[in-house]
Amino acid sequence: SQQGEEDPQALSIQEGENATMNCSYKTSINNLQWYRQNSGRGLVHLILIRSNEREKHSGRLRVTLDTSKKSSSLLITASRAADTASYFCATERYNNDMRFGAGTRLTVKP
Amino acid sequence: DAGVTQSPTHLIKTRGQHVTLRCSPISGHKSVSWYQQVLGQGPQFIFQYYEKEERGRGNFPDRFSARQFPNYSSELNVNALLLGDSALYLCASSPPSGGSYNEQFFGPGTRLTVL
Known part of the structure; x- marks a missing residue:
């Protein structure tokens, strides 16, 4: 069973706009990670945020974590066509169990 | 540096057969994890091996098993294949990192089709 749930399931925006994806989870976690996947290929790690952190930045990416609400968000600023992909959140629980959500399919139109 | 490699890239089997999938981690990495990704869904965690x-x-049912070798490469075995085992x-x-995940580096995957 999957722990995280991404919202929305699909998102379509124009190049240059910002994209925000949300992730909710159910149990206490050690850390939360965001990954990108292009067309059913291997996943690429984007960013990791630990349970005692509230916000992290990496280039055009900004991730927030609210452990009280058991939710996280991924913001991609100034989106590009190359950002078109599926984005997954993954939560690591304390028993070395990694759970991925079903993903958000992002389409960035040129 | 070579990334995570997996073999084979594609595989077609029939119901009831057995399959072995192989993975070589990045040099120096001691932790290997396996995931099943059915089309349209996120990856589902199967196993993690460390040292x-x-x-x-x-x-996952006991039909799924895995092991990690002294060189940290790993095999995933699936017995008595079912149609529902078709996945990446x-x-x-x-x-x-002492066992916790930190960043994971993924291989390209093995596409298994069970007929």
Whole structure:
């Protein structure tokens, strides 16, 4: 069973706009990670945020974590066509169990 | 540096058969995890191995088994294949961190089709 749930399931925006994806989870976690996947290929790690952190930045990416609400968000600023992909959140629980959500399919139109 | 490699890239089997999938982690990585990704869904955690010991197991039947070798490569075995086992099987390795995940580096996956 999957722990995280991404919202929305699909998102379509124009190049240059910002994209925000949300992730909710159910149990206490050690850390939360965001990954990108292009067309059913291997996943690429984007960013990791630990349970005692509230916000992290990496280039055009900004991730927030609210452990009280058991939710996280991924913001991609100034989106590009190359950002078109599926984005997954993954939560690591304390028993070395990694759970991925079903993903958000992002389409960035040129 | 070579990334995580998996073999084979594609595989077609029939129901009831057995399959072995292989994974070589990035050099220096001691943790290997296996995931099953059915089309349209996120990856589902199957196993994690660290220093050749099983550290985590997902909700998969006993038909699924794995092992890690002294060189940290890993095999995933699936017995008595079912149609529902058709999926992309992903392997990921992580740098040494005492067992917790940190960043995972994924291989390209093995596409298994069960007919």
